[in-house]
Amino acid sequence: MSEWSQISAGVPQGSVLGPLLYLLYVNDLPSVFKFGSADLYADDLQYKISFRPGSECNAIRDAKSDIKRLIMYSENHNLSLNIEKTQPMFLGSSKYINAMSSDVPKLVINNVSLQYCDSVRNLGVIFDPALNWARHAEHVCKKVLSIICQLRRNSLYLPMNIKKLIVNSIVLPHLDYGSVIMEDMLVTSKIKLQRLQNACVRYIFNLKKSDHVSEYFDNLGWMKLDNRRRLGQGLMMYNIFKNEIPSYLFNRFKYVSQIHSRQNRSSNRLLVVPQHRTVKYSKSFIVCGSKLFNQVEMHSLLSLSYRVFQNKLKARLVLM
Numbered sequence: 001m002s003e004w005s006q007i008s009a010g011v012p013q014g015s016v017l018g019p020l021l022y023l024l025y026v027n028d029l030p031s032v033f034k035f036g037s038a039d040l041y042a043d044d045l046q047y048k049i050s051f052r053p054g055s056e057c058n059a060i061r062d063a064k065s066d067i068k069r070l071i072m073y074s075e076n077h078n079l080s081l082n083i084e085k086t087q088p089m090f091l092g093s094s095k096y097i098n099a100m101s102s103d104v105p106k107l108v109i110n111n112v113s114l115q116y117c118d119s120v121r122n123l124g125v126i127f128d129p130a131l132n133w134a135r136h137a138e139h140v141c142k143k144v145l146s147i148i149c150q151l152r153r154n155s156l157y158l159p160m161n162i163k164k165l166i167v168n169s170i171v172l173p174h175l176d177y178g179s180v181i182m183e184d185m186l187v188t189s190k191i192k193l194q195r196l197q198n199a200c201v202r203y204i205f206n207l208k209k210s211d212h213v214s215e216y217f218d219n220l221g222w223m224k225l226d227n228r229r230r231l232g233q234g235l236m237m238y239n240i241f242k243n244e245i246p247s248y249l250f251n252r253f254k255y256v257s258q259i260h261s262r263q264n265r266s267s268n269r270l271l272v273v274p275q276h277r278t279v280k281y282s283k284s285f286i287v288c289g290s291k292l293f294n295q296v297e298m299h300s301l302l303s304l305s306y307r308v309f310q311n312k313l314k315a316r317l318v319l320m
Contacts, residue, residue, distance in 0.1 A: 009078050025077070032069045035062035041123065045070075053099040060105050067109055083109050089117045093280060094130045125178040131280075133182045137189035144174050144196045148203060155203060163204045164220060171200055175225060180232040184283035194225050227317050230292060234313045237289045241302055252286050253293075269299040295320065 011018035019042060029045070030038045036049030047066065051059035074081050088107050090097060107114045119135045120127050126136040147170060155163070175193055201213040201220065217224065223231065244250045254272045271290040276282040292298070296316045301309050 026079075029070075029073060032073045033066045034069065036066050046122070053096050054101075056100055056104045060107065063107065067107070071110070081109070083112050083114075086114060087117045087120045088114050089120045089127070090129055091127070091131060092129065093278075097129050125181075131184070132189075133185040134189055136178070136182070137185065137192055140174050141192055141196060144171055145199075147171055147174075148196075148199055151203060155206060160204055167200045167204060172197075176228060176232060179225070179229045180236055181285055183229065183233075183285070183288050184280055190225070197222075197225055223314070223317065230288075230317055231310075231314055233285065233289055233292055234296065234298065234317075235306075235310060236285075237293055237298060238302065238306065238309050238313075241298075253290060269297065270294050 011021050022043065023040070026040065029040065033047065036047055038048070039046045047063070047070075049059055049063050049066070071081060073079075086109060090100065104116070106116075118129065126133075126139050128135045151163070151166065158166075175197060198213045201207070201216050201222075202209065202211065204220070205216055207213065207216075240246070240250050240253070256270045256272055259272050271293045273290045273294070274281075274287055276284075276287055281287060296313060298313075301312055304312065
């Protein structure tokens with residue numbers, strides 16, 4: 001048994017109350033920033049500042065000012081900023097990214113100059129500057145291919161139900177993770193990921209590489225990745241409207257009756273689909289989620305339990 005010791009600062013690593021106490025301790029941290037905003041997740045902080053092309057220098061200047069405030073906050077609260085894990089990155093459309101100046105000043109934190117990154121891992125999802133998810137798709141492909149290659153070594157010695165269970169447990173979660181925000185993924189990346197799911201079907205049924213797999217999806221009770229993505233979007237919409245959280249997403253959706261004074265039978269059941277002029281925004285979660293909500297008449301399903309709702313939604317997606 002370890003000996004008792006006094007703790008004058010911080011919390012014991014691995015304690016139950018440690019994360020909660022830390023979140024309470026830094027709850028006022030986002031209010032420090034003047035020009036940008038911040039999101040907190042455990043001990044990770046994501047700082048964001050938006051600007052138009054041509055005003056990069058002004059944005060960097062404002063970001064440096066906010067970073068100075070962050071450093072002062074950290075010093076006053078006996079916290080240390082991990083500069084080695086700090087990664088700056090520009091996000092925007094390919095047109096805006098290419099229009100940026102090539103001599104953008106570097107961010108400097110405590111005399112350490114930070115290099116701008118081409119990709120950043122954010123809670124297990126790899127972001128690239130244009131948000132086309134190509135880097136993330138490549139990462140998933142490598143990981144899933146490695147798993148499938150290892151599984152094939154013992155393919156002939158396992159029954160089909162065990163192989164299906166293995167794929168459902170350790171392969172498909174890699175393909176599903178974060179997919180609800182990746183409707184705008186490049187078509188080439190979607191094809192690569194779908195081929196991985198096809199490879200999983202061939203593994204389960206011991207099929208050749210040239211064999212078609214479409215008929216085997218029904219046998220497994222699986223949907224292809226496009227429909228699995230929509231199922232994930234529908235389940236997230238269910239949680240948002242059932243619990244009205246998180247508020248920053250729930251408040252983005254409006255019923256037709258909240259916008260138009262003239263009401264009819266459908267006005268209380270349909271969501272307003274935000275106007276979208278670009279292909280990028282048309283594939284955002286807000287637009288796709290609103291369309292899916294209306295298409296499957298999700299309002300009539302919100303009274304169901306989560307599991308029953310999942311089965312009903314899956315059945316409707318198969319028919320679409």
